[in-house]
Amino acid sequence: MTSDTLEQGATGALGGRGRRLGTGRMGDRLFGISTRGSAIVLLLIIAAIAVFLIAKAVPALKADKANFLTSQEWNPDAAEPRFGILQLAFGTLMSSLMALIIATPVAIGIALFIAFYSPRRLASGLGYVVDLLAAVPSVVYGLWGLQFFVPKMASVANFLHDDFGWIPLFGGDSVGGQSLLTAAVVLAIMILPIISSISREVFLQVPQANVEAALALGATRWEVIRMAVLPFGRSGMVSAAMLGLGRALGETIAVAMVLSTAAGISLHILRPGGNTFAANIANTFGMAGNMGRGALIASGLVLFVITLIVNMLARAIVARRKEFV
Amino acid sequence: MAKRIEISGLNAYYGKTRAIEDISMTVEPRSVTAFIGPSGCGKSTLLRTLNRMHEVIPGARVEGKVLLDDLNLYGSEVDPVAVRRAIGMVFQRPNPFPTMSIFDNVAAGLKLNGVRGRGRLGEIVEKSLRGANLWNEVKDRLNRPGAGLSGGQQQRLCIARAIAVEPQVLLMDEPCSALDPISTLAIEDLIASLKDKYTIVIVTHNMQQAARVSDTTGFFNLAAQGQPGRLVEIDDTNKIFTNPTEKATEDYITGRFG
Amino acid sequence: MSTLNHQPALSGVSAGRKVKDRVVQVLVYVAFLLALIPLISVLWTVISKGLKRFDPEFFTHSMNGIGANDAGGGAYHAIIGTVEQVLLASVIAIPIGVLTAVYLVEYGRDSRLAKVVSFFVDVMTGLPSIVAGLFVLAFWLLLLGFSFSGFAGAMALSILMMPTVVRAAEEMLKLVPNDLREASFALGVPRWRTICFVVLPTAFTGIITGIMLAIARVMGETAPLLLTVFVTSAINNSPFQGPQMALPLYIFDQAGRPNDAAINRAWAAALTLIVLIMLLNLVARLIARLRKPVSR
Numbered sequence: 001m002t003s004d005t006l007e008q009g010a011t012g013a014l015g016g017r018g019r020r021l022g023t024g025r026m027g028d029r030l031f032g033i034s035t036r037g038s039a040i041v042l043l044l045i046i047a048a049i050a051v052f053l054i055a056k057a058v059p060a061l062k063a064d065k066a067n068f069l070t071s072q073e074w075n076p077d078a079a080e081p082r083f084g085i086l087q088l089a090f091g092t093l094m095s096s097l098m099a100l101i102i103a104t105p106v107a108i109g110i111a112l113f114i115a116f117y118s119p120r121r122l123a124s125g126l127g128y129v130v131d132l133l134a135a136v137p138s139v140v141y142g143l144w145g146l147q148f149f150v151p152k153m154a155s156v157a158n159f160l161h162d163d164f165g166w167i168p169l170f171g172g173d174s175v176g177g178q179s180l181l182t183a184a185v186v187l188a189i190m191i192l193p194i195i196s197s198i199s200r201e202v203f204l205q206v207p208q209a210n211v212e213a214a215l216a217l218g219a220t221r222w223e224v225i226r227m228a229v230l231p232f233g234r235s236g237m238v239s240a241a242m243l244g245l246g247r248a249l250g251e252t253i254a255v256a257m258v259l260s261t262a263a264g265i266s267l268h269i270l271r272p273g274g275n276t277f278a279a280n281i282a283n284t285f286g287m288a289g290n291m292g293r294g295a296l297i298a299s300g301l302v303l304f305v306i307t308l309i310v311n312m313l314a315r316a317i318v319a320r321r322k323e324f325v
Numbered sequence: 326m327a328k329r330i331e332i333s334g335l336n337a338y339y340g341k342t343r344a345i346e347d348i349s350m351t352v353e354p355r356s357v358t359a360f361i362g363p364s365g366c367g368k369s370t371l372l373r374t375l376n377r378m379h380e381v382i383p384g385a386r387v388e389g390k391v392l393l394d395d396l397n398l399y400g401s402e403v404d405p406v407a408v409r410r411a412i413g414m415v416f417q418r419p420n421p422f423p424t425m426s427i428f429d430n431v432a433a434g435l436k437l438n439g440v441r442g443r444g445r446l447g448e449i450v451e452k453s454l455r456g457a458n459l460w461n462e463v464k465d466r467l468n469r470p471g472a473g474l475s476g477g478q479q480q481r482l483c484i485a486r487a488i489a490v491e492p493q494v495l496l497m498d499e500p501c502s503a504l505d506p507i508s509t510l511a512i513e514d515l516i517a518s519l520k521d522k523y524t525i526v527i528v529t530h531n532m533q534q535a536a537r538v539s540d541t542t543g544f545f546n547l548a549a550q551g552q553p554g555r556l557v558e559i560d561d562t563n564k565i566f567t568n569p570t571e572k573a574t575e576d577y578i579t580g581r582f583g
Numbered sequence: 584m585s586t587l588n589h590q591p592a593l594s595g596v597s598a599g600r601k602v603k604d605r606v607v608q609v610l611v612y613v614a615f616l617l618a619l620i621p622l623i624s625v626l627w628t629v630i631s632k633g634l635k636r637f638d639p640e641f642f643t644h645s646m647n648g649i650g651a652n653d654a655g656g657g658a659y660h661a662i663i664g665t666v667e668q669v670l671l672a673s674v675i676a677i678p679i680g681v682l683t684a685v686y687l688v689e690y691g692r693d694s695r696l697a698k699v700v701s702f703f704v705d706v707m708t709g710l711p712s713i714v715a716g717l718f719v720l721a722f723w724l725l726l727l728g729f730s731f732s733g734f735a736g737a738m739a740l741s742i743l744m745m746p747t748v749v750r751a752a753e754e755m756l757k758l759v760p761n762d763l764r765e766a767s768f769a770l771g772v773p774r775w776r777t778i779c780f781v782v783l784p785t786a787f788t789g790i791i792t793g794i795m796l797a798i799a800r801v802m803g804e805t806a807p808l809l810l811t812v813f814v815t816s817a818i819n820n821s822p823f824q825g826p827q828m829a830l831p832l833y834i835f836d837q838a839g840r841p842n843d844a845a846i847n848r849a850w851a852a853a854l855t856l857i858v859l860i861m862l863l864n865l866v867a868r869l870i871a872r873l874r875k876p877v878s879r
Contacts, residue, residue: 025773027773027775027776028773028774028775030775031774031775031778031779032690032774032775034682035682035683035685035686035689035690036686036690036691036696037682038678038679038680038682038683038686039682039683039686039687039691039696039697039700040696041679041683042679042683042700042703042704042707042745042749043699043700043703045707045742045745046703046706046707048718048722049710049714049715049718049742052718052721052722052726053714053717053718053721055721055726056721056725056726105614106614106617106618107614108614109610109611109613109614109615109617110614110615110618112611112614113611113612113614113615114615117608117611117612118615120383126615129619129622130615130618130622132622133618133621133622135799135857135860135861135864136622136625136626136803136857136860137802137803137804137805137831137856137857137860138803138804138805138806139803139805139831139834139835139853139856140625140629140803140834140853140856140857141625142805142834142835142838143834143838143849143850143853144624144625144628144629146838147628147632147838147846147850148624148628189621192618196618207420207423209416209418209420210420210422210423212378212381212416212420213416213420213421213422213483213486214422214433215378215381215409216376216378216409216413216414216416216487217409217410217413217433217434217437217486217487217490218406218407218408218409218410218411218434218437218438218490218596219406219409219437220406220596220600220601220603220604221604221607221608222603222604222607222608223437223600223604225607227422227433227437228422231422231424231425232423232424234424243709246709247709249711250709250710250711250712250713250714251711252711252712252713252805252806253805253806253809253831253835256806257835257838257839278711278713278806281713281717281806281810282713282806282809285809285810293720293725296717297717297720297721300713300714300717303711303713303714304710304711304714307709307710307711307714308706308709310709311705311706311708311709312706315705393593396593403593404593404595404596406596407593407594407595407596408593410593410594410596411593411594437600438597439597
């Protein structure tokens with residue numbers, strides 16, 4: 001403080017006191033404008049993403065001779081471009097939902113384990129271990145999936161097909177490792193850390209008073225969780241799962257590597273094949289011509305909109321919960 | 326169903342810190358026993374050892390014996406869950422389950438113990454709410470969230486929740502400290518009416534309250550800051566407040582303390 | 584025994600409840616162990632298979648002139664590309680991200696613009712990485728007519744970095760106690776100097792941690808680079824001209840080739856990438872730990 005007043009005194013002695021205040025105001029304006037400007041740049045980027053994706057998608061959509069929403073074809077570079085997103089949408093939703101069904105219970109189990117079952121001293125370390133799953137890049141999951149997991153899943157698929165083939169999902173003519181189910185399991189592994197870390201946060205917010213109230217009534221550990229923890233964390237867990245779903249929907253490279261893409265829609269999840277928006281873009285981009293790129297951009301736009309809706313729903317659930325608690 | 330509690334040679338720790346030292350005393354059935362003393366003297370800690378709630382805090386442990394009639398609550402074969410089922414507790418701040426209705430809050434403990442059926446539950450819920458002097462205020466809105474009640478009503482809801490499972494002992498940890506005077510009065514009346522059926526132990530900061538509601542009063546103190554809390558004396562409430570044996574007790578209740 | 588009642592002192596917890604409690608406990612432990620299986624499996628395969636080609640040649644050579652089935656070759660060009668692209672992305676994303684966070688916390692509080700920006704930062708957080716790549720493709724490559732380059736990739740990566748940086752910086756700025764700002768204002772220090780010399784330095788280590796985690800995240804991104812950087816087997820030191828390579832692209836490229844030499848190179852690159860990302864994570868966490876005693 002003394003050095004500050006000294007400094008001011010010195011500039012004041014030089015007759016710059018008024019000017020000094022002036023530069024402060026000038027600096028304030030410049031700095032304020034630059035922070036505001038950055039915020040606006042960020043908005044412009046979002047707007048640009050929407051605008052340019054639409055601008056590039058529209059010509060392709062106009063040239064499309066098939067129905068974009070209901071066609072299963074993907075021949076945008078043919079003389080008569082025909083392409084539609086039905087099978088992409090099916091594969092994307094199917095694999096992501098299966099991933100969600102696999103990952104959510106496990107992730108909530110992990111969150112409960114870390115928050116209530118593990119020794120307190122280890123809790124943060126164990127949380128870090130689970131977060132490591134999120135640090136592994138998706139291309140590495142792809143490589144691991146392709147080289148290590150797909151062969152393992154091939155035998156699992158054969159087993160399921162032989163013994164449980166009467167269940168329609170596990171039926172079909174041919175089964176293999178590079179199936180929608182395999183993609184879903186890999187996706188499940190990738191979204192596990194998101195769902196579990198958000199659920200863990202929510203569980204840690206449960207008021208200790210409610211936990212103690214349940215304990216004092218003579219509740220076992222599970223009963224405490226059922227009475228005080230799960231009802232309190234319900235909306236948090238739902239939004240965690242939705243954020244995980246959003247991540248799974250947009251995941252590209254791991255799915256592109258694991259899935260052997262094949263045309264058509266099939267509920268036989270052990271069948272090699274299926275395709276997703278993102279994987280289709282990654283796999284066919286290299287060979288796509290001008291029209292093909294436009295078509296891919298159009299499909300990317302649809303993916304953008306779907307993930308946007310899912311993410312917004314998740315945030316809305318979180319926001320509503322904040323008002324209540 | 327009210328039972329006697331005998332505490333002997335009880336020490337409680339938080340990690341390496343000893344919170345209470347070598348406590349021995351008896352709590353008579355169908356009476357109200359009050360614990361008074363300055364902050365940090367371990368009276369709440371002692372209360373929480375009586376239903377084994379102390380040990381839910383990480384690193385906390387207990388040495389010594391607490392006998393409920395003849396059963397040592399800290400015996401190796403005793404399940405703490407069963408102890409807490411038999412010894413109810415009401416906390417400093419009202420803590421109804423925020424996601425549950427008034428009805429479900431009261432029924433929470435019953436459901437744990439396998440009471441099923443809306444009719445059977447409804448009977449006990451009504452009885453408990455009447456017992457807690459809350460029935461008339463909430464009978465028309467049993468399905469509304471418990472968190473929507475006033476502080477005093479919430480605390481009586483918590484008492485109803487605790488007595489619904491018909492515990493043998495009821496522990497109250499400064500149950501009125503978060504309440505206004507009118508609600509406090511309501512809770513004190515309630516305590517007076519509950520002692521016909523229950524053994525009640527109440528921790529309070531408010532000496533008038535101890536004098537009003539209790540039959541027996543225990544005074545706790547610590548030798549110095551950082552030392553564990555000790556039981557200075559326990560006696561008939563009248564005697565403690567009019568003619569205590571110990572000088573420290575007299576200093577405390579006459580306000581000359583510290 | 585007491586004469587007051589006939590029931591035992593404690594009625595035990597019913598067997599059914601005990602069993603349920605046990606079953607849930609087992610399930611919860613199993614859930615955690617289930618998560619460890621893929622983690623250990625991934626790390627183990629990456630390390631054991633990656634070490635086969637984790638040799639000096641791998642880090643000093645490109646794939647230029649290496650035939651489809653040849654052994655040898657390396658990822659030098661990919662490492663150069665990744666470092667350049669990530670640095671460029673950081674140069675774009677960090678100032679915008681941090682300044683936006685400053686705006687949200689220090690200037691815009693509760694203004695309409697701040698609310699809109701905050702909403703769209705959430706939108707950006709959920710943006711699939713491939714869509715960021717598609718955007719740069721549509722805008723930079725197709726519309727403006729530039730060709731594939733490391734810079735185009737860096738733009739896509741910066742879009743993915745920005746929301747993470749904004750959120751991390753925002754959290755840290757919010758943690759700076761208001762007293763500090765008021766103390767500074769009370770001394771007559773202008774707002775911008777207060778922010779630059781009091782608020783930002785206080786939040787500095789926290790922001791750095793957030794930035795490093797954001798960098799670690801985008802370093803592994805593959806999909807947007809595929810659409811913007813393309814692939815090459817030769818060394819290209821300039822991120823502004825011609826296709827480059829990047830480690831994730833290299834893994835993707837090599838993994839798609841059906842011979843063992845290529846697969847081994849993919850594993851070695853995966854190991855390199857994971858080591859880089861883990862190092863960044865580790866440093867970020869060390870910085871975060873250093874900060875703790877200071878912030879008290």
